[in-house]
Structures are given as structure tokens and as C-alpha cells.
Amino acid sequence: MNLEGKVVVVTGASAGLGAAFCKMLVTKGSTVYGLARRQEKLDALGAELGSRFTGIPCDVSDEKSVNAAFAVVKEREGRIDVLVNNAGLGIFGPTEKATVDEWDQQMNVNLKGVFLCTKAVIPAMKAQNAASGFGGHIVNISSVAGLMGNPNISIYNATKFGLRGYSDALFKEVRQDGIKVSCFFPGSIQTDFFSTAGVPIAGNPMTADQITSTLLHVLETPDNYLISEIVMRPLRPQG
Numbered sequence: 001m002n003l004e005g006k007v008v009v010v011t012g013a014s015a016g017l018g019a020a021f022c023k024m025l026v027t028k029g030s031t032v033y034g035l036a037r038r039q040e041k042l043d044a045l046g047a048e049l050g051s052r053f054t055g056i057p058c059d060v061s062d063e064k065s066v067n068a069a070f071a072v073v074k075e076r077e078g079r080i081d082v083l084v085n086n087a088g089l090g091i092f093g094p095t096e097k098a099t100v101d102e103w104d105q106q107m108n109v110n111l112k113g114v115f116l117c118t119k120a121v122i123p124a125m126k127a128q129n130a131a132s133g134f135g136g137h138i139v140n141i142s143s144v145a146g147l148m149g150n151p152n153i154s155i156y157n158a159t160k161f162g163l164r165g166y167s168d169a170l171f172k173e174v175r176q177d178g179i180k181v182s183c184f185f186p187g188s189i190q191t192d193f194f195s196t197a198g199v200p201i202a203g204n205p206m207t208a209d210q211i212t213s214t215l216l217h218v219l220e221t222p223d224n225y226l227i228s229e230i231v232m233r234p235l236r237p238q239g
């Protein structure tokens, strides 16, 4: 896909990976809508990126909030070419100390949020496919925690393994509609993720810009070429 002039929605745009994705996409000439809860962070990103970026306050775990956000995009643009389901969080610790609220938060953002945003874009992408022969691209940000379990991150593991299953099924469900589904499985990236998770980050992590370069590559592939899954890791992690 040539990203120039395309309409892209990135969830979790207020920080970390999502903000880096938005910067790259604006540079490539896309019209970018960034969804997240913290309005002030979206405003700051908008001030930096200019008129090609619009921040929409949205809680991806809330159906009404998601539908309202996508209604704005559809009304203004009439199409959605790319959805990056990036919003997510981990809250780490042993199962016996985890609360039901922590379970709900991780499930509701990391899985339900992906479902709600995906459901909101599929009809538009199917219509685009019917009109032009290509529907669009959905990229889901899972984690290496979606491929292997580890002590003290069991709830996060469950959400990211779940996202792998959801992505794999969705890719098969919509491929004949000209819609690509790609799932990323990154290891540690230098973002605020670990302060939310309540643990220190391991040394020598990847950077958000490195993951962004892979997103660009995956989005720019020719229409009939789908990279459905991709694992990224730091070469020499420390700790």
C-alpha cells in the first residue's frame, strides 16, 4: 500500500509505540487519527504533527466510546485504510495477588478493545474492496508474551495469546475480502509500558522507532503480499 493520502487509525496513540507510529505515518503523507484516553497527550502530539493528525479521546474498552470515535473518522473521511490495534497494558504479579479489576482491565483493553475497533472498520474495508479491489490492513500488536508464558505475567500472557488466536482467525476470515491482518510479537521496547506493569524494564531493549520501521515495511507491501505474523526481539537483552 502506498501510504500517501491513506486514512489510518492508531489506538494507544498518546504514548510509546502508538505515538511513534503516528509520527511515521504523518511523515508518509497519511491522514492519521490517534485514539487514546489522555486528551492532553493527544493535543501535544497534534501540536507536533500538524493538521494530518487528529487526536480523538477514546477508551477502546468502551463500546460507545469506540463507536463514537470511528463515526467521526467515517463521517470526515468516508473510508479507513489502516487500523493499528496498539492500545494495551500489562499489570504484572503473581496470580494470587492479582485482582479481578486487573484481570478485567487487561482483558478489556488488550482483547475486547481490539474486537470493538476491528468490528468498527470491517464494513468500511469490505466496501472499499468491493469498490476498488483492495479493502485495507489491520495490524494487531501482541507481544512475545503472546507466544510464551512466563511467571508473574499470566493475565497479560492470556490476553496476548488470545490476540494471536483472534488475529489468526480474522486473517482467514477476511483475506478474500482484500483485507490484510498482521500480528506483531515484539519483545521489550523502551516505553512507559513497564511503569504501568510495575516492573523495571530489562536492559538493552528495542526502540519504538525500530518497531515503527517494521510497521512501515509491512504496510507498504504489495496488495497480494501479506506478512501475517512477525516476531521482533533485541539481539542482546540484558537481565
Ligand SMILES: NC(=O)c1ccc[n+]([C@@H]2O[C@H](COP(=O)([O-])OP(=O)(O)OC[C@H]3O[C@@H](n4cnc5c(N)ncnc54)[C@H](OP(=O)(O)O)[C@@H]3O)[C@@H](O)[C@H]2O)c1
Residues within 6 Å of the ligand: 011, 012, 013, 014, 015, 016, 017, 018, 035, 036, 037, 038, 039, 041, 058, 059, 060, 061, 086, 087, 088, 089, 090, 109, 141, 142, 143, 144, 185, 186, 187, 188, 189, 190, 191, 192, 193, 194, 196
Ligand atoms: N513496551 C514493550 O516492551 C512492549 C512489548 C510487546 C508488546 N507491547 C505492546 O505494545 C502496545 C503499546 O504499548 P507501549 O509499549 O507503547 O506502552 P505505553 O507507552 O504504556 O502506551 C500504551 C498506550 O495504550 C493506551 N491505552 C491504554 N489503555 C487504553 C484504553 N482503555 N483506551 C485507549 N487507549 C488506551 C495508552 O493511552 P492512554 O493512557 O492515554 O489511554 C497509551 O497510549 C501494547 O499493546 C503493549 O502490550 C509492548
